[in-house]
Amino acid sequence: MDDALLDKLEILADAAKYDASCASSGAKRRTGGPDGIGSTTGAGICHAYTPDGRCVSLLKILLTNYCLFDCAYCINRRSSNVRRARFSVEEVVRLTLGFYKRNCIEGLFLSSGIIRSPDYTMEQLMLVARTLRRDHGFAGYIHLKTIPEASPWLIEQAGLWADRLSINLELASDRSLKEFAPEKDGTSIKAVMGQVGERILEAKEEKRRFSPAGQSTQMIVGADASTDLSVLETSDTLYRRYGLRRVYYSAFSPIPEASSALPAKPPPLQRENRLYQADWLLRYYGFTVEEIAAGGESGMLDLGIDPKLAWALKNRERFPVDVNRADREMLLRVPGLGARAVDKIVEARRHTSLRLEDVARLSSGLKRARAFLIAADHHPGGLTDRADLRQRLVAPPKQLSLF
Amino acid sequence: MRHVELKDGADLDGFRRALRGLVALGVDPDEVAWSGGAAPSLFGAIAETGTGPLPADAPPVSLPRPVGALIETVVCHRDPERYALLHRLVWRALRGERDILDHHADPLVHRLAMLDKAVRRDLHKMHAFLRFNEVRDPDGAERYLAWFEPDNFIVEATAPFFVERFESLVWTILTPVGSLQWDRRSLTFGPAAARPEGLDRDDRFAEGWQRYYESTFNPARVNPTAMRAEMPRKYWANLPEAAAIPAMIRSAPARVQAMVEAEAAAPRHRNPDKAVAAMARQEPATLAELNRIIRAADPLVPGATQAVLGEGREGAAIAIVGEQPGDQEDVEGRPFVGPAGQLLTRALEEAGIERSAAYLTNAVKHFKFVARGKRRLHQSPTAGEVKHYRWWLMKELGFVRPRLVVTLGATAALALTGRSVSVLRERGPMGFGDWSGVVTVHPSYLLRLPAGEGADQAYRDFVADLRQAREMVEGAG
Numbered sequence: 001m002d003d004a005l006l007d008k009l010e011i012l013a014d015a016a017k018y019d020a021s022c023a024s025s026g027a028k029r030r031t032g033g034p035d036g037i038g039s040t041t042g043a044g045i046c047h048a049y050t051p052d053g054r055c056v057s058l059l060k061i062l063l064t065n066y067c068l069f070d071c072a073y074c075i076n077r078r079s080s081n082v083r084r085a086r087f088s089v090e091e092v093v094r095l096t097l098g099f100y101k102r103n104c105i106e107g108l109f110l111s112s113g114i115i116r117s118p119d120y121t122m123e124q125l126m127l128v129a130r131t132l133r134r135d136h137g138f139a140g141y142i143h144l145k146t147i148p149e150a151s152p153w154l155i156e157q158a159g160l161w162a163d164r165l166s167i168n169l170e171l172a173s174d175r176s177l178k179e180f181a182p183e184k185d186g187t188s189i190k191a192v193m194g195q196v197g198e199r200i201l202e203a204k205e206e207k208r209r210f211s212p213a214g215q216s217t218q219m220i221v222g223a224d225a226s227t228d229l230s231v232l233e234t235s236d237t238l239y240r241r242y243g244l245r246r247v248y249y250s251a252f253s254p255i256p257e258a259s260s261a262l263p264a265k266p267p268p269l270q271r272e273n274r275l276y277q278a279d280w281l282l283r284y285y286g287f288t289v290e291e292i293a294a295g296g297e298s299g300m301l302d303l304g305i306d307p308k309l310a311w312a313l314k315n316r317e318r319f320p321v322d323v324n325r326a327d328r329e330m331l332l333r334v335p336g337l338g339a340r341a342v343d344k345i346v347e348a349r350r351h352t353s354l355r356l357e358d359v360a361r362l363s364s365g366l367k368r369a370r371a372f373l374i375a376a377d378h379h380p381g382g383l384t385d386r387a388d389l390r391q392r393l394v395a396p397p398k399q400l401s402l403f
Numbered sequence: 404m405r406h407v408e409l410k411d412g413a414d415l416d417g418f419r420r421a422l423r424g425l426v427a428l429g430v431d432p433d434e435v436a437w438s439g440g441a442a443p444s445l446f447g448a449i450a451e452t453g454t455g456p457l458p459a460d461a462p463p464v465s466l467p468r469p470v471g472a473l474i475e476t477v478v479c480h481r482d483p484e485r486y487a488l489l490h491r492l493v494w495r496a497l498r499g500e501r502d503i504l505d506h507h508a509d510p511l512v513h514r515l516a517m518l519d520k521a522v523r524r525d526l527h528k529m530h531a532f533l534r535f536n537e538v539r540d541p542d543g544a545e546r547y548l549a550w551f552e553p554d555n556f557i558v559e560a561t562a563p564f565f566v567e568r569f570e571s572l573v574w575t576i577l578t579p580v581g582s583l584q585w586d587r588r589s590l591t592f593g594p595a596a597a598r599p600e601g602l603d604r605d606d607r608f609a610e611g612w613q614r615y616y617e618s619t620f621n622p623a624r625v626n627p628t629a630m631r632a633e634m635p636r637k638y639w640a641n642l643p644e645a646a647a648i649p650a651m652i653r654s655a656p657a658r659v660q661a662m663v664e665a666e667a668a669a670p671r672h673r674n675p676d677k678a679v680a681a682m683a684r685q686e687p688a689t690l691a692e693l694n695r696i697i698r699a700a701d702p703l704v705p706g707a708t709q710a711v712l713g714e715g716r717e718g719a720a721i722a723i724v725g726e727q728p729g730d731q732e733d734v735e736g737r738p739f740v741g742p743a744g745q746l747l748t749r750a751l752e753e754a755g756i757e758r759s760a761a762y763l764t765n766a767v768k769h770f771k772f773v774a775r776g777k778r779r780l781h782q783s784p785t786a787g788e789v790k791h792y793r794w795w796l797m798k799e800l801g802f803v804r805p806r807l808v809v810t811l812g813a814t815a816a817l818a819l820t821g822r823s824v825s826v827l828r829e830r831g832p833m834g835f836g837d838w839s840g841v842v843t844v845h846p847s848y849l850l851r852l853p854a855g856e857g858a859d860q861a862y863r864d865f866v867a868d869l870r871q872a873r874e875m876v877e878g879a880g
């Protein structure tokens with residue numbers, strides 16, 4: 001690796017870091033064997049964490065940060081004065097294999113600015129994946145960010161080699177997209193999601209490999225005026241209609257060379273955090289978007305407390321619930337009890353009547369849960385309905401943001 | 404009191420043998436003092452007075468599967484009490500509590516679950532944070548070396564992961580509690596080792612990784628607590644990239660401040676208007692360009708020799724769409740040259756259509772087969788596969804602009820209509836969106852019919868369909 005390549009790596013990693021996803025999960029098990037290299041384990045591994053607390057699992061780079069598009073929120077838009085660089089297909093392959101052999105990464109997350117044309121760019125991305133798989137027997141994880149403006153056949157060829165495809169929606173509403181990303185089009189982005197979703201389903205049924213770890217997307221929050229409610233409604237539609245595996249939320253982050261069209265100040269990081277919590281409630285805890293939104297005010301989530309606690313505080317008539325009797329659905333709604341803890345509770349209570357100290361062994365969130373729970377030796381009494389319950393449960397707010 | 408002495412580290416075999424003996428003799432866990440592992444046993448001086456040795460050939464103990472799995476991980480823990488706890492668990496499992504591990508709130512079960520979790524986490528962190536460095540062999544061969552300090556006795560347990568992932572490389576892993584060596588064929592467990600000197604001295608990828616790590620960090624989101632929760636300080640010494648962490652955290656606020664304060668600058672470069680305009684013209688503009696794309700693309704199902712492109716001239720009045728190339732087509736790279744193709748040529752002639760005047764192509768461009776010995780047996784494409792190729796077929800027909808499209812068989816009809824068509828029931832004229840068309844059988848269907856009056860009639864019907872297609876074109880022309 002020479003100095004020139006190192007410099008490019010620095011530029012193109014810097015340019016790629018605003019994509020939140022770095023997950024290497026969901027792939028089918030696969031190994032490279034004696035002639036190839038690598039394996040996927042299903043769960044994925046974080047090989048390091050950066051001081052922003054984010055997992056480093058994949059080599060996340062752009063093929064190039066030259067771009068003909070002009071998306072206001074993006075550091076790589078054509079009107080930005082950022083330093084530019086471009087990798088060759090071979091260089092990306094070499095970097096991926098080099099880092100992989102040193103056990104630094106699970107694989108590659110490749111994306112790109114749009115050069116020449118969407119088709120040309122998409123083909124280059126596809127060629128990287130194909131070279132890794134076919135010429136090097138690479139069995140690690142490959143996530144390709146597709147260019148929704150590219151021809152369908154190119155996106156479908158990419159699915160033959162990638163573990164996951166993503167298509168970033170970027171902004172929750174079509175109107176914002178039109179305003180901030182003039183070359184993009186919400187309708188056609190969703191059409192591509194539909195196409196990819198269909199191909200993934202067919203391949204699964206016909207036992208072929210096509211983006212086996214599904215597809216994901218990302219929405220930037222805080223760059224436009226979209227409320228949490230509308231962001232979550234969009235996610236809900238994406239999960240239902242296109243079978244997306246994950247929706248990532250990325251709090252709009254100040255960038256060097258920012259566009260004047262955007263707010264100079266970022267939204268609190270806590271907003272992103274709350275959206276992720278809400279997303280989990282949506283997918284694994286049986287909550288609806290309306291219920292989650294009702295926990296906050298005028299379409300925005302409560303930044304001070306997590307959305308499950310927010311919902312419980314506004315629906316106190318449904319508590320306390322008996323840990324020894326309540327059904328799973330209701331236990332999942334108890335603040336402080338995670339899905340794993342609930343499953344253990346349901347299993348353990350078949351053998352014994354659970355007391356509070358038993359619950360403490362099964363869940364680390366008892367401090368919050370006890371106001372909402374009845375156990376064999378515990379009843380919260382009037383605690384559930386106390387006016388100052390929120391104050392009692394919330395630690396003094398910790399400022400996550402540096403501003 | 405009975406004293407059982409096991410080897411240092413994770414002595415799964417020793418524990419299994421001892422357990423069998425103890426169970427055979429019905430020894431209460433309270434009566435046993437275990438030693439082995441990191442801490443010297445307090446009971447080292449106690450001899451097995453009056454108890455006699457354990458039987459060497461006691462039968463295996465039948466345990467619920469989850470208990471067996473738990474034992475395998477927990478023996479790796481460095482807690483000196485692990486064997487005693489496991490013995491107690493087995494004792495209870497064998498005395499009426501077979502599903503003991505479901506009692507998540509039971510103190511013993513809970514404690515063992517914590518040990519199990521700690522070992523799993525340790526394994527996971529070793530998979531994650533171990534870094535190989537390339538070391539130059541005197542003969543120049545590629546070889547990798549790693550140093551890692553696990554919390555528990557997990558070196559052997561971690562081997563399958565590294566062997567599976569790096570089977571094609573030659574590597575050594577050194578730790579203070581044992582070592583592993585893999586030469587692409589066999590694995591050798593070795594003794595504890597000391598940290599080697601100058602590990603990443605001439606590995607430029609190690610330097611590259613550090614640069615990458617610094618670049619992928621977003622200073623606007625600095626959150627060292629979250630980082631430390633997943634990557635505690637104790638691992639930093641062996642992670643080359645971690646050396647940069649303090650400076651990254653220190654400089655973050657100033658970097659962000661600078662970003663926020665910077666005025667939005669006017670673009671320095673001229674707007675690349677021409678390039679932006681040219682970007683829109685990416686669709687293949689001619690049939691030749693489309694064919695170049697198809698030829699370069701990979702088959703959806705691996706195996707085919709080459710893509711078989713359509714044949715005939717643009718502007719042909721009739722386009723005939725088959726299913727997919729067969730064995731012979733795949734080898735020759737031309738459509739309809741095998742037995743079915745020859746039958747088609749004959750039928751076209753009888754129907755008054757000159758083969759060379761028609762455009763011939765397939766819904767799917769690659770041969771799909773299963774190998775049986777030397778033979779390659781044709782396999783029909785699935786509906787999903789047909790849809791993959793549909794985009795190309797539609798473009799292709801768009802360039803050819805036939806007046807009429809004849810589909811041969813169910814696959815072609817599916818490609819043109821997007822639904823499954825029962826060819827025998829729906830044969831004859833049918834609209835395909837922009838094109839008028841005729842649905843008929845595939846000639847390979849005729850080849851499969853047993854010879855006789857039925858087959859002859861089927862052939863006559865096929866020719867009749869083709870003739871009708873010709874008449875439709877002539878009528879329209």
Ligand code: SF4
Binds near residue numbers: 077112113
């Ligand atoms: S297309 Fe838009 S979001 Fe993507 S790199 Fe270009 S400017 Fe950035």
